[in-house]
Amino acid sequence: MTHPSDSHWDLVVIGGGAAGFFGAIAAAELAYDTQRILIVEKSSKLLGKVRVSGGGRCNVTHACFDPRTFSTHYPRGEKELIGPLNRWSPQDTIDWFQSHGVTLKTERDGRMFPTTDDSQTIIDCLETQAAKLEIEIWTQAPVSSIIHHSKAEYGFTIEFSSGTHLKTRNVLMATGGTRSADTVRLIKNLGHSTLTAVPSLFTFNINDPALTGLAGLSVASVELAIPELGLESSGPLLVTHWGLSGPSILKLSAWGARKLHSVDYKFELSVNWLPETDIPKVLETLRITHGKRTIVARSPFNDIPRRLWERLVQLSGISDTVTWSHLSKAEEVSLIQTLSDSRFNVRGKSMNKEEFVTCGGVELTEVSLKTMESRRTPGLFFAGEVLNIDGITGGFNFQNAWTTGRLAGIAISQT
Ligand SMILES: Cc1cc2nc3c(=O)[nH]c(=O)nc-3n(C[C@H](O)[C@H](O)[C@H](O)COP(=O)(O)OP(=O)(O)OC[C@H]3O[C@@H](n4cnc5c(N)ncnc54)[C@H](O)[C@@H]3O)c2cc1C
Structure with missing residues (x-):
């Protein structure tokens, strides 16, 4: 200079x-x-x-x-x-x-x-x-x-x-x-x-077998919550190789920037995959209309892609051979829980490129x-x-x- x-x-x-x-x-x-x-x-x-x-x-x-x-x-x-x-x-x-x-x-x-x-x-x-x-x-x-x-x-x-x-x-x-x-x-x-x-504006690192192999998959509208910090957001969600991303996560990271920093980016995240759906009602209908079909065979929800559906069914402890008419009450409760409140342990953050x-x-x-x-x-x-x-x-x-x-x-x- x-x-x-x-x-x-x-x-x-x-x-x-x-x-x-x-x-x-x-x-x-x-x-x-x-x-x-x-x-x-x-x-x-x-x-x-x-x-x-x-x-x-x-x-x-x-x-x-x-x-x-x-x-x-x-x-x-x-x-x-x-x-x-x-x-x-x-x-x-x-x-x-x-x-x-x-x-x-x-x-x-x-x-x-x-x-x-x-x-x-x-x-x-x-x-x-x-x-x-x-x-x-x-x-x-x-x-x-x-x-x-x-x-x-x-x-x-x-x-x-x-x-x-x-x-x-x-x-x-x-x-x-x-x-x-x-x-x-x-x-x-x-x-x-x-x-x-x-x-502010970062993605969540999650090392959970539940997400393994799902990278690249997205869901158009989910609801997210971090109950211990009183934080919530909604919008599109994207599964990445490192965890979860997409507008709903970025929003949560922005609004929760200080609180998430205070817990060193280690917290439990709840994902409601179908916030706008009356899940029990849909499952009840499927028992009647598709009783003979195995549950894992096809995602009954347009918003849930097939690979994710298979994983969510598996996480609910439902075996591949169970049909809609043979779904036990306990399995149904578990499936509703997984679809509306999947829990993930977030263990860090990545800055969005x-x-x-x-x-x-x-x-x-x-x-x-x-x-x-x-x-x-x-x-x-x-x-x-x-x-x-x-x-x-x-x-x-x-x-x-x-x-x-x-x-x-x-x-x-x-x-
Ligand atoms: C990868 C990336 C992509 C982004 N994309 C978007 C986007 O598409 N849309 C959007 O709205 N926002 C985007 N953002 C955010 C946006 O870039 C910033 O909010 C914006 O650039 C801020 O502008 P600024 O002029 O305040 O600061 P900066 O752009 O950071 O400029 C500050 C400048 O001050 C200089 N400086 C600092 N200290 C001194 C000093 N002591 N003496 C002399 N110079 C100094 C720095 O070198 C720097 O060049 C993006 C951010 C990143 C990192």
């Missing part, structure tokens, strides 16, 4: 990720080129997470246009994001990208991607816009300290690991998840407290949610995952970065 050490800036954005870029661009767009803006990024790559996001396609946002409904997808930040989402909504994000040459498309489940199916499109768009607006960017520039001088016009001195330092009127902290002790130290030195970062985030970060009570400015240190702003906001999979985490980045940029442009 060979830059003048005495530079003076209107805004230094710390972190060259989605939130940092969007904040810097908003400030530059709205300040009509009157502000000197610098993005500093510690690594050699800009927008690294955008690149790998959504399996390389970048799930930019989600097609859900009511801020209140949208905000229900954030285990942390649900209530607090309603206001910000009213000010910069998913529709605003879509329109912004459209007006900068990127068209987004919606998939059946509501996730939105660039029509190119390539995250590079988003990177190119943000980098081109930053260049047009003459935003300066330094890479390989890790910030090692930020000092606030309350009375000075250029209220912040930023120091880099290299020893270089500079002055700025405003700082936008867009450093991402707060797992690193260095990031926590930077934030604490500016008068803020952070909630300890723990993973596609997407993971941390829960934790800067306490939202310490930040104005209108401007994203610190309530403790004037001129300091926060955006993105550094805040104690995280969403479930589906484009919600990037929308948080766009919304909070934009609001910070607007406020900074007016300083």
Whole structure:
């Protein structure tokens, strides 16, 4: 990094990720080129997470246009994001990208991607816009300290690991998840407290012969519960080589992130494979209509694939030769129990390849949610995952970065 050490800036954005870029661009767009803006990024790559996001396609946002409904997808930040989402909504994000040459498309489940199916499109768009607006960017520039001088016009001195330092009127902290002790130290030195970062969005490791050989199999709608922790979720479930995954598990991991961390990811999981079915009634009917057929022969439930049905029958202690008319009362009770409440011992977690985030970060009570400015240190702003906001999979985490980045940029442009 060979830059003048005495530079003076209107805004230094710390972190060259989605939130940092969007904040810097908003400030530059709205300040009509009157502000000197610098993005500093510690690594050699800009927008690294955008690149790998959504399996390389970048799930930019989600097609859900009511801020209140949208905000229900954030285990942390649900209530607090309603206001910000009213000010910069998913529709605003879509329109912004459209007006900068990127068209987004919606998939059946509501996730939105660039029509190119390539995250590079988003990177190119943000980098081109930053260049047009003459935003300066330094890479390989890790910030090692930020000092606030309350009375000075250029209220912040930023120091880099290299020893270089500079002055700025405003700082936008867009450093991402707060797992690193260095990031926590930077934030604490500016008068803020952070909630300890723990993973969110992970899959459950289960080493149980009951699942052996079933990897790849999915069930469209199950109900999950962790009774000892009072946690529940529902949705599609996927069996993997390591245990269980799919939207119902990811949701449970997100909403239960702190509780699951507190038990070191060791707990008992209950799976109701047929939450919407009156199982006793269906079994009673089968005794009459298919009395001669062996139970294991065919899954009577459309939602339960054959291989899973065979396993569930086996787990209920019912032999392959038992027919529906010869099913004993005890066997019936056992089958109902297995179908509605299979128990698994979870013994750890795996991070989902596609997407993971941390829960934790800067306490939202310490930040104005209108401007994203610190309530403790004037001129300091926060955006993105550094805040104690995280969403479930589906484009919600990037929308948080766009919304909070934009609001910070607007406020900074007016300083
Ligand atoms: C594999 C993966 C896939 C994902 N896919 C999706 C998806 O499709 N849709 C979605 O909504 N969300 C997705 N997410 C989540 C999403 O990527 C993040 O929520 C989002 O990138 C957060 O943006 P950010 O700008 O706040 O932080 P980041 O993208 O983490 O950027 C922060 C930047 O700050 C830099 N930095 C940190 N400290 C310093 C310092 N001291 N000095 C200088 N620079 C510093 C970091 O190097 C980093 O580049 C995914 C996450 C992962 C890991």
